Amino acid sequence: MTRNAKINTLLLFLVAALAVLPLALGLGDDKEEPFAGADAQAESAITELKPDYKPWFSPLYExxxxxxxxxxxxxxxxxxxxxxxxxxxxxxxxxxxxxxxxxxxxxxxxxxxxxxxxxxxxx
Missing domain, CATH: 1.20.5 (Single alpha-helices involved in coiled-coils or other helix-helix interfaces)
Structure with a gap:
């Protein structure tokens, strides 16, 4: 196996580990939506800190x-x-x-x- 093939194989295993480890370790199980996007997490944090916050803009399409x-x-x-x-x-x-x-x-x-x-x- 060449050096490049070894590096590519190692990188492939690292990417697979990054995808599988959070699922295998149960990270986020305590949350209602464990894999919610950053937008949803930011929105929930803002409403938690300041419940009367009104967004400046609304989406064009919901x-x-x-x-x-x-x-x-x-x-x-x-x-x-x-x-x-x-x-x-x-x-x-x-x-x-x-x-x-x-x-x-x-x-x-x-x-x-x-x-x-x-x-x-x-x-």
Missing amino acids: PPSGEVESALFALQAALGAGVLAYYFGVRKGRRQGLAQAAAAAAGPDGSASGSAAPTAAES
């Missing part, structure tokens, strides 16, 4: 339930991941295409082939 809100958040995350994956794929494809074009222009023996059109500096 989902009918928590499940719909979670589904919309997952959809947003998936779309963002898709856009990033597309961008990095296009970048890698362009880089590979340029490398193939440079290799083809160099010719089979590695030297510049004479069949290429002359550039502005050569003419």
